[in-house]
Amino acid sequence: xxxxxxxxxxxxxxxxxxxxxxxxxxxxxxxxxxxxxxxxxxxxxxxxxxxxxxxxxxxxxxxxxxxxxxxxxxxxxxxxxxxxxxxxxxxxxxxxxxxxxxxxxxxxxxxxxxxxxxxxxxxxxxxxxxxxxxxxxxxxxxxxxxxxxxxxxxxxxxxxxxxxxxxxxxxxxxxxxxxxxxxxxxxxxxxxxxxxxxxxxxxxxxxxxxxxxxxxxxxxxxxxxxxxxxxxxxxxxxxxxxxxxxxxxxxxxxxxxxxxxxxxxxxxxxxxxxxxxxxxxxxxxxxxxxxxxxxxxxxxxxxxxxxxxxxxxxxxxxxxxxxxxxxxxxxxxxxxxxxxxxxxxxxxxxxxxxxxxx
Amino acid sequence: xxxxxxxxxxxxxxxxxxxxxxxxxxxxxxxxxxxxxxxxxxxxxxxxxxxxxxxxxxxxxxxxxxxxxxxxxxxxxxxxxxxxxxxxxxxxxxxxxxxxxxxxxxxxxxxxxxxxxxxxxxxxxxxxxxxxxxxxxxxxxxxxxxxxxxxxxxxxxxxxxxxxxxxxxxxxxxxxxxxxxxxxxxx
Numbered sequence: 316x317x318x319x320x321x322x323x324x325x326x327x328x329x330x331x332x333x334x335x336x337x338x339x340x341x342x343x344x345x346x347x348x349x350x351x352x353x354x355x356x357x358x359x360x361x362x363x364x365x366x367x368x369x370x371x372x373x374x375x376x377x378x379x380x381x382x383x384x385x386x387x388x389x390x391x392x393x394x395x396x397x398x399x400x401x402x403x404x405x406x407x408x409x410x411x412x413x414x415x416x417x418x419x420x421x422x423x424x425x426x427x428x429x430x431x432x433x434x435x436x437x438x439x440x441x442x443x444x445x446x447x448x449x450x451x452x453x454x455x456x457x458x459x460x461x462x463x464x465x466x467x468x469x470x471x472x473x474x475x476x477x478x479x480x481x482x483x484x485x486x487x488x489x490x491x492x493x494x495x496x497x498x499x500x501x502x503x504x505x506x507x508x509x510x511x512x513x514x515x516x517x518x519x520x521x522x523x524x525x526x527x528x529x530x531x532x533x534x535x536x537x538x539x540x541x542x543x544x545x546x547x548x549x550x551x552x553x554x555x556x557x558x559x560x561x562x563x564x565x566x567x568x569x570x571x572x573x574x575x576x577x578x579x580x581x582x583x584x585x586x587x588x589x590x591x592x593x594x595x596x597x598x599x600x601x602x603x604x605x606x607x608x609x610x611x612x613x614x615x616x617x618x619x620x621x622x623x624x625x626x627x628x629x630x631x632x633x634x635x636x637x638x639x640x641x642x643x644x645x646x647x648x649x650x651x652x653x654x655x656x657x658x659x660x661x662x663x664x665x666x667x668x669x670x671x672x673x
Numbered sequence: 674x675x676x677x678x679x680x681x682x683x684x685x686x687x688x689x690x691x692x693x694x695x696x697x698x699x700x701x702x703x704x705x706x707x708x709x710x711x712x713x714x715x716x717x718x719x720x721x722x723x724x725x726x727x728x729x730x731x732x733x734x735x736x737x738x739x740x741x742x743x744x745x746x747x748x749x750x751x752x753x754x755x756x757x758x759x760x761x762x763x764x765x766x767x768x769x770x771x772x773x774x775x776x777x778x779x780x781x782x783x784x785x786x787x788x789x790x791x792x793x794x795x796x797x798x799x800x801x802x803x804x805x806x807x808x809x810x811x812x813x814x815x816x817x818x819x820x821x822x823x824x825x826x827x828x829x830x831x832x833x834x835x836x837x838x839x840x841x842x843x844x845x846x847x848x849x850x851x852x853x854x855x856x857x858x859x860x
Contacts, residue, residue: 357859467685579849647850661696662696
């Protein structure tokens, strides 16, 4: 086994310990966050947690989804701190900002249909939730289609250098949210019931976020990015990190007694496999066009990528809209509005892929 | 025109154009079928009403007549007068279809009378109207009671007399819904 891995390592250019360590950390810490208090199968989820943040900021009215999740704040700040300390911080961007914004919106619309982002998909899958299988196929299909269009010449444009303040704004925003979380000013709302009221202690969540953000900044870890690189250039380096994430999440779920294989009594899931597929298809497709999954966008924003910051702003808007417009699925199933939104999202991505080429 | 020709360069472009057309047609069809109510509502109750319910920070006080009927239903449940509870709860639901406690009392009465399928469907509606029923931090929580029901229903729902009922699929859907709600998660 060890010799096989050694050979695999030698035959995989770009693979390094940092990628493996990041995958392991995402796998272990994400599952442990549930043990420490986060909602079941939701150690880390960009879409769910952004919905919580949007609610806490008063952007939607679902009183059960209002909490400033320190994990996401930590990921942005962790990436920012690491980028600063390794001189990796550079304010850059300006390539198709409104397209990034819109793709950010549709990434969350797809995730809200599936009830989780690609990272949560891994946690749900490794905890035994078989309803995610359609989502896995959808994500693979979405990434594959996006990669095909990249091969045909889809390109958002070259990011240019920006004034430093542009790149600093999102990490500063994350810092302000952290202050709000600690000070709890009257205009920030916190759920007293529902999933928004279920969370690990803030210092643990923040610590996990900082760790994962820092590691992901160094390793460029990304689930969608790993699949994209594999489909595009047979590059298995990032995908190996994803494999380690899956493996260690599975082991941790087994050890912490969170592994509950089955289809029927799975938390935060629904049976509509067709729409699970299309939801994740949209997320995978939009994320490839954006250049990474929602968590990767947060890491990029932390190191000064203004386009990633713009896409996160779109995601935050979408996190509010999915509740205000009834787009988010629930355990009862997807909504009509949600289905239409997903179809419009795929339509947008297809038209964009067709006409936005270099 | 060059742009249009460009769109037809490869099979992928053709497939994408076909996809765009198919999606536009799908959206039009979905709206058409929805207007003719052919599309089945996946939600157990009207999702808009549920959202309104969830959005309410503090629900407005109930009209006195409804409150009195609910209080009486509760007392009658304890006195095991289930027929009277059913009449009263249905009366409340006629006045306010979104009254979750009326659904809850009705579900309990059905269960006590031995009608498990009807009870499961009504419990599911109650939970969808009022998610606090399965919230571990809520004073209204009925999680333990539901867990007992779900556990006993696993075998009950396999019985022939239940599987042959015309609304068996609705019962199963409500049962799975209750299972998933009890499992927790983030939504």
